[in-house]
Amino acid sequence: MKRIRKLWGWLALLVVGVTLIGTGWATHQAAVARAVPHRTKILFWHEMTGPAQQELLRLVQGFNRSQTTYQVVPEFEGNYNEAVQKVIDTHGTTASPAVFQSMDISTSQLAHTGNITPVQKYIDEDHYDLKQIAPGARAFYANRGVQLSMPFNTSQPVLYYNATLLKKYHITPPPVAPTYQDITRVATQLTDRSHHKVQGMTVEIYGWLFEQFLANSGEELANQHDGHTGTPTEVNFTSPGALTAMHWIQTNLQRGIFVNYGAGANAQSNETASFLSGRLGMFLQSSALIGQLTTGNPDRLGISDYPHPVGKRANGVAIGGASLWLSNDKSAHVQRGAWDFIKYLMTAKSQAAWQVATGYLALNQRSAQTPALRALFRKLPATRVPGNQLRATAPNQTNSGIFLQGLIQERNLTQTAMEQIYQGADPRRALSTAQRAMTSYVQNNNRANGYQK
């Protein structure tokens, strides 16, 4: 009898648990779009979380309400690296998406899979006005005149500084387009005048930033003009631009006015934490961080362009972020719906709302005139800087990304070299080692795919 009663107790607990989970799920589900009969389902894979995910879901709902033929069903796929793999692995099955978001450095890889329909096809069919999209962003996802995918969430690497701190110590802020020297000056003054209470500057050990030092110096990382004219067969990590930047960081680290926060997600969290608590004066990072750096921050945030070498004009930096791709394993009707959805996301209004909610840049040139974006610029004038930097950049072959497969490998190798250099190794030697390893990787990959004998 007692045993039976105990059993009932467990059963009751289970029922209560399942009910709780069920009701909780129902309240969550109410906010998320759901498939509706009579409409063609467009499966959309994305990798956005937090405020960006909420804004994206809002845009999806907006598209679904704006017409009655299609129903876009968003599915979240985790981080960028995993998502690329999932897209490739599921191609041709019923689980695969019709339209998906994929990161900047997967561009060459995806183009080579042969699994995608270039958006150029629909741009031509619709006579879509591509000029309304920021050229710097477009160029990154185009190859030899064909627009492969549509740039979507786009950020720029920028220099952040704590304007309140600089004012406190009577330091002139860095100019809009600072040189390495300008930053050395501010960092030195900051360290000295605060009696080492404030760290001057940090540059995360991050391959993306390394690539931008080269881009802003107007130098190529891979041959064949960074892959824009053919398949690269060699990389060059030891150009003057790379060596100057690495020497600059190393010298200042040794002088104690720069600090090293290491690599990876933790480095980013830690430098952000230090910056927000006023222990770090400046750092280089993605413009997508603006949201976090302005909410709940009592200090005024300063933003400048990415630094460039002394005595040279800034060539402009490449964008970061991701773009939207069409899979070619779906029917023409579904692909057309996916393209309509992309068009909806790229309207001036959608793009303005996107920038306001996320910190990613509005890519539609007409977004700047929308009330939403005007209000943001009035409230936080510094948020204009990344957009201005993007607009000021005339796309050329060195600042439009690197059309090379295996960029993840390139980042791992350059990061290892940066780590060694930050610890005091000779920059030329560390970078040469990485360069040799990457060139052999590129050549192996080319041979394996039959691009090169």
Add this chain to the structure above:
Amino acid sequence: MMQINNRHLIWRYLGLGLLALLILGPFILGVWTSLLPTAEIAKGALIGGPVSLANYGAAVHQTAILRYLLNSLVIATLTTIAQVLLCSLGAYAFVFLTFKGREALFYVILATMMLPFEAEVIPNFATARQFNLLNHYAILVLPFLTSAFGIFMLRQAFRQIPGELKEAADIEGLNPWQFYWHVVLPYARISLVTLAAYSFLGSWNQYLWPMLTTFSDRFRPVQDGLRQLQSQETFNNWGMIQASAVIVVLPTLIVLFVGQHFFKTGLNQGATKS
């Protein structure tokens, strides 16, 4: 004399307490940060800030964490039931039935334990893809219906059942199913519960396989769901992520708490030589 003993005890407990703190530290820190606003966590200000349950509200409303829990519950329950049933049948055959090549077959099964699941991922994935089973509960359960470890563990347990019982059952005229159901299973109850708890936790903690085969929140289990909460490029809502992690840990703690004493006795059983 009494004094010294007490002092001994104090030192002993102090040492144990320190060790416990060392091990529990990260967990306590996790629970604590789940109560803080993310802005405070980002600044590294862990003490003195406002404390609230807001992160839990955000986790439930903004993320599919509850659906992940439900998915894991479904997957883990199905896996557990299947494993206990199929492993016990397998072990029964290896102990109570005599057939040609029995020992050899058993060692073949044992040998599969040396092949880690990671090594089987590619063929398994290709099979699932061919059958169009991707993104479904079925594919999360099918590869785990039985386990070599389970068969091995239950075989050891069943071998401790006295031969006289089998003889008595034969005399009573029990058929093999009756003997299995009325004698063997109740006798090895503790081992069965241990195996059930292991397979439940094992299934609950799975990460790699679901990551490869699920693409929507409708099927994604908790561990993968939790990983999905970390963001890309933009900022992480650490408070909410931590709150979700605490929600995910709770069921595991309950299973551990309930199964604790079964675990201890069960583990020792395999070690007894018979």
